[in-house]
Each structure stands twice: as C-alpha cells, then as structure tokens.
Amino acid sequence: MGTGAVMFAVLRRDLQAALRRGSEWSNPLLFFLMVCSLFPLGIGPERQQLAVLAPGIIWVVALLASMMATDGLFRGDYDDATLEQLLLSPLPLYPLVLAKTFGHWLVSGLPLSLLSPLLATILQLPSEGLAVLMVSLLLGTAVLSFIGAIGAALTVGLRKGGLLLSLIVLPLYIPVLIFGSAAVKSAIDGMAYLPPLAVLAALLMAALALAPLAIGGALRISVDQ
Template identity: 55%
Template sequence: MAEREATMPLVSAPGGAGRAFMATLSRDLRLACRRRGEVLNPLVFYALVITLFPIGISPDPTLLSVVAPGLLWVAALLAALLSLDSLFRGDFEDGTLEQLALAPQPLYLQALAKVCVHWLLTGLPLSLMAPVLGALLALPAGSYAVLSLSLLLGSASLSLIGAIGAALTVGLARGGVLISLLILPLYIPVLVFGTGAVEAAAALESAAPQLSILGALLAISLIVAPPAIAASLRISING
C-alpha cells in the first residue's frame, strides 16, 4: 500500500514535464531507501570481486597494476548489470507503468528519471569506491582521478543502455539473462574506452582522447536511449 501511495505524484503532479520528472525522481529515491539491501548488493559485489581477485590470482603488485584498469571496469560493469532487472519490474507488476504510459507527461521523461535514480544509487557510488579499491590492486595513485571520472561518464552510459534492455524484458519472468545477452555487446565500446583511459593515466599519458569519447558516447546515449526506453516499455505493456 505504501508503494502504491508513492506512485500517486507521478500521474497527478500538476505543472509541466519538469515537475513530473522531479516527482518520479524523488518517489523512486524514497522507495529505494526502503529497500537498502537491493541498493547495497551491487556495491558489495563490486567490493568482493576486487578484494578476492588478489587472493585468487597473485598478490604481486606488478601483476595487479597491469590488470587493475580492466578488472575495475569489468567488475563495475557487472555490478551495474545486477540491478537492471529490477529497474522497471516493480512498477510493471503493480500497474504504475500503465499509469505512466497514460499520463499527459512524456513517458521517455519519466523513464529518464528512473535511469537517473539507477545511476545515483549504482554508478555514482561505484565511481567513488573505485579509487579505494584501486589501491588494493596497486593502481598508480596518479590514475585515481581519471578512474573516477571515466566511471562517472561510462556508468551513466551503462545505465541508459541497460535500461533499454530492462524495458524490453520487463514483462518476462526471467529477464535478467536476456538483458545480458541484449546489452553486453553495446557495452563493449564503453568498456574499451573506459579501460583505455585508466591505462593511459597509469602510464603517465594523456587520457583526454578516451574521456572525450566516453563523453560523446554519453551524449549519444542521452539522445537515443530515452525514446528507445519509452518505446520498449510500451511494447512490454501492450504485449
């Protein structure tokens, strides 16, 4: 009942689309605060993978510093992937998505608000945690800022791209595996340039080209993803 009451501002928010966007954002943040376990799962997974890797492979700092950029990025990608299946599922099951689709406000804007919440609760904390975990992998201290910045840009793109897959599979009972199959190929450019930025910084080279490409990928995702998410949600609702 509490979650149902929390959906009311989405369809009854007076004013324009901006107010509806903020209503969706604040509502989803309040609901996430009631499900702290789900919010913490990706962060705990990220920390465990990075912590256990030196134990399972080798504690040699030279070896760890070589694999650290790729490992930090792959673990962050998988951690973000963990929470995608629940991005729209709760709203689909209780009928909130149908209300959003019928509301006068654009559906793509409401979907973008949900993606922002996903990034705030997953991508942003992962970006802040990464330098601490990078120290465990003997990552050079000079690359910490680039690591955080690359994850800030890249994780936003991951959330936007992943939301398309989550919207397409929200009506399926076991959509988690399908999400991975659908969106992992689209994640590869973000992973390549994100890892490349950290490797360049670790080698005392300029990471500006890789960061610029990550910014361009984020800009493209911001343009393309919201309409694609809205169209996918309508397909799932009507299907």
C-alpha cells in the first residue's frame, strides 16, 4: 500500500472508532453548548455586555472543549499495541501522525466551528463577526489539534496524564486564543481582521510542517519507556 492509501485507512479507522464510541465527538460539543449557554444566565441578558464578551467567551470555551478530546488521541492505539505497530512499520511516521491529527480535528474542531454561529447568536454577537468567528475557529482549532497532539504523545504512556497534558498545552494555546479573539473583535469594531487571520493561517502552516515531527519523536520516546 502506498503512503496515501495508508493515511486514508488510518483516517477512516479513527473516524469509525470515534463514531462508534460517540463520546469522542459528543462530549466536547455538549460542553461547548452548555458552558456558552450558561454565560447569559450568569452575566445577565444585557445585549451590549454580552456582545463585548462573546468573542473571548466562545474562544476560551472552544479551546477547553477541544482539549477534552485530546487525551484520548493516541490512548486507544497505545493500549491495544496498534501504536507500536505503526512505529515499527516501514512507512514514514509523518503522514500517519498527520492523518490521526486530522481525524481528531474532524471530530472535535470542525463541529465546534460549525456550531459557533448558533452560540454566537445566543451570546448576542453582532452579525458582522459571525463569518470571521467561524473562519478563525476553523483555522485555530486545527492548530490546537496539532499542539494538543504533541502533549498527548508525550503523556500517552501515563495512566493519569490529563493534568500534565493541560500544563503542557495550555501555555502553547495562548497565541491562538489571542489572535482568534482579536480577529472577531476587529470585525465587530469595523477594523482590519485579515492580519489576525493571516497569523492564524501562518501558525497552521507551521504546525503542519513541524508538529508531526515533534509528535512522532514524542511517541517514540513514550513507547520506548
């Protein structure tokens, strides 16, 4: 089998497993929906106040929801020794890791991005920011998946590595959070929102090029321990 066929097989296997388990994609979505819906109750229904806070609220909750699904990214493959077989296969690890990370984004980041306009409406986000919010989340959650995959690879051999995973990835999430919320705020205020989106796109390109190498190295270290 060629590299492309193996990538597609790994991606299809991960998506089928996620759909069978259900919690892989439903828990982050339910968390995103519930937490965003609670903010109007806690802060109050004032339109102007919610509109000001909405970009930051949505981005912070999306970041946390994306991190919920990260710990199990390589856990199942590690437990059933599939991960060892992938590491021992003659195929390069880069495309295999890329396929698994892309599958993680499809079941976590993509649904969050598609659901964001509905929650933005609940939080009284002005219509000028809806499209920019979705685009920023599409770019940003992809970066979050790559960063989270690095942390998941480092902690895959630990039984209770959730807290350590959070400590590793949360500081690295901060630039994505800053530029993602800044793009939405700029669109609402009538300012240039393309520069923050361009930074997110640049971060995604850097993640595509470098993160799979770091993930592969972290997996080899974790499995060899």
